Amino acid sequence: MWNLLNGKLLSTFTGHTDWVYGVAISPDGRMLVSASRDKTIQQWQLNNGTMIRTLIGHSDWITAVAISPQGHFLVTGSRDKTIKLWDMSNAQLIDTLTGHLDFIHSVTISPDGKSIISSSNDGAVKIWRCH
Numbered sequence: 106m107w108n109l110l111n112g113k114l115l116s117t118f119t120g121h122t123d124w125v126y127g128v129a130i131s132p133d134g135r136m137l138v139s140a141s142r143d144k145t146i147q148q149w150q151l152n153n154g155t156m157i158r159t160l161i162g163h164s165d166w167i168t169a170v171a172i173s174p175q176g177h178f179l180v181t182g183s184r185d186k187t188i189k190l191w192d193m194s195n196a197q198l199i200d201t202l203t204g205h206l207d208f209i210h211s212v213t214i215s216p217d218g219k220s221i222i223s224s225s226n227d228g229a230v231k232i233w234r235c236h
Contacts, residue, residue, distance in 0.1 A: 116154040127170040140167035169212045182209025
């Protein structure tokens with residue numbers, strides 16, 4: 106993490122055993138989430154770089170991550186062709202979305218938190234309703 110005003114390195118987050126494909130910061134600025142080729146998602150305290158937990162649930166590289174605008178849930182996309190929704194408060198898996206025919210490139214969440222938008226190597230962009 107860098108201070109953009111003076112260019113100084115503030116913190117380095119270590120813990121993944123392979124490439125990191127995506128990061129997201131919670132709306133309140135207190136949490137950072139990272140997604141990796143090591144098939145894990147890691148949740149960090151942004152102020153001091155402490156890892157809070159590791160989430161495991163995808164069967165292949167995790168290529169995309171997003172946090173809901175309210176900060177209540179996390180969305181991840183993977184080469185396993187699935188999108189997973191996680192509860193940010195307890196790291197429990199809420200749902201798994203299937204329907205893409207190839208790996209997920211990106212995920213994002215609508216500003217109202219009611220829809221998930223995903224893109225895939227299959228050439229499709231999908232809109233999913235959140236539960």
